[in-house]
Amino acid sequence: MxxxxxxxxxxxxxxxxxxxxxxxxxxxxxxxxxxxxxxxxxxxxxxxxxxxxxxxxxxxxxxxxxxxxxxxxxxxxxxxxxxxxxxxxxxxxxxxxxxxxxxxxxxxxxxxxxxxxxxxxxxxxxxxxxxxxxxxxxxxxxxxxxxxxxADQPARLAEFDALFTSSLREVRHEQPGLLRLRLHGGTEVEATARDLTARETECCSFFGFTISRTDDEVLIDVQVPADKEIVLDGIAAQAETALAARI
CATH class of the missing domain: 3.40.30.10 (Glutaredoxin)
Structure with missing residues (x-):
């Protein structure tokens, strides 16, 4: 209790x-x-x-x-x-x-x-x-x-949370081991996403991030090996929490 x-x-x-x-x-x-x-x-x-x-x-x-x-x-x-x-x-x-x-x-x-x-x-x-x-x-x-x-992990989570809260449009599991995040934004959002995902890869080397941008949208594809698929559930949960807070 x-x-x-x-x-x-x-x-x-x-x-x-x-x-x-x-x-x-x-x-x-x-x-x-x-x-x-x-x-x-x-x-x-x-x-x-x-x-x-x-x-x-x-x-x-x-x-x-x-x-x-x-x-x-x-x-x-x-x-x-x-x-x-x-x-x-x-x-x-x-x-x-x-x-x-x-x-x-x-x-x-x-x-x-x-x-x-x-x-x-x-x-x-x-x-x-x-x-x-x-x-x-x-x-x-x-x-x-x-x-x-x-000691640095809460701050890193807060950075992702800020990005999701300000820009996230959609969270979608494309296939096992692959999560796609659609964000609204241009060059500034793309730069933030690239910097943040690069630093995340430095400390968690199993991540594979692919970032692309159209005129007003940034796509982040997150790939992990089969034994780390639960991590995608965690990212998706945080992203969905941020998205729900905006609705």
Whole structure:
């Protein structure tokens, strides 16, 4: 069963918990939050002895929203010892949501590096996580496949979210392993997309991005190998969340 935390109660309830947590930033008006709520409730019941589900109303707790660099709802973090070990944005599929709970649960047995405790936007090396066993998911990508520091991952997700929110027209699975994103825009949107996808390829080398442009539209084709197809579901979920917010 989930419980609510606020700006005032976070440190006491989550900062140094005896039990790891999955923390969801939600909004009462958010359709995607309602969409994943039954899955989160089921996972909370399944992991009840190992992981606590906590919720933060993003509209009522600006300090936590700023601290965790939350730009859209739902955004979820796996926390252990008061520190982030994984995160994801949007109405993600069940396997990715399950991976968050597994990440929080397994971290207690593998240990984390002690750090400053100032949250996921901290640039300190001590905020990095060491992990064995089950792979972490941060955003869309299994942790063993991504070289981007944990502290930088929320900012990267926010960049994609900003691009999707401002320009996305359509999300479409063309075939297994291939996702097509249609964006409205010209040279500026194309340049942003090329820069962002180039940096994403640097830290997650399995991605294949192909970008093309007509007069007022930019196409981003995202290809992944068969064993990474769940990543496309994660990208699609974040893109659809951004698209729904514009409607």
């Amino acid at each position: 989930a419980f609510e935390v606020t700006d005032a109660t976070f440190e006491q309830e989550v900062g140094l918990p005896q039990q790891p947590v999955v923390m969801e930033f939600y909004a009462t008006w958010c359709g995607n939050c309602r969409r994943i709520a039954p899955v989160l409730d089921e996972l909370a019941a399944e992991f009840t002895t190992r992981v606590q589900l906590v919720k933060v109303n993003a509209d009522e707790n600006p300090e936590l929203v700023s601290r965790f660099a939350v730009t859209s709802t739902p955004t979820l973090f796996a926390m252990a010892g008061g520190r982030q070990v994984a995160s994801t944005v949007g109405a993600q599929p069940t396997p990715i949501l399950r991976a968050l709970f597994e990440s929080a649960a397994d971290t207690t047995s593998s240990g984390i590096v002690s750090g400053c405790g100032c949250g996921p936007t901290c640039g300190s090396d001590s905020s990095k996580i060491t992990k064995t066993g089950t792979d972490l998911i941060s955003g869309w990508v299994p942790a063993e496949a991504c070289t981007l520091p944990t």
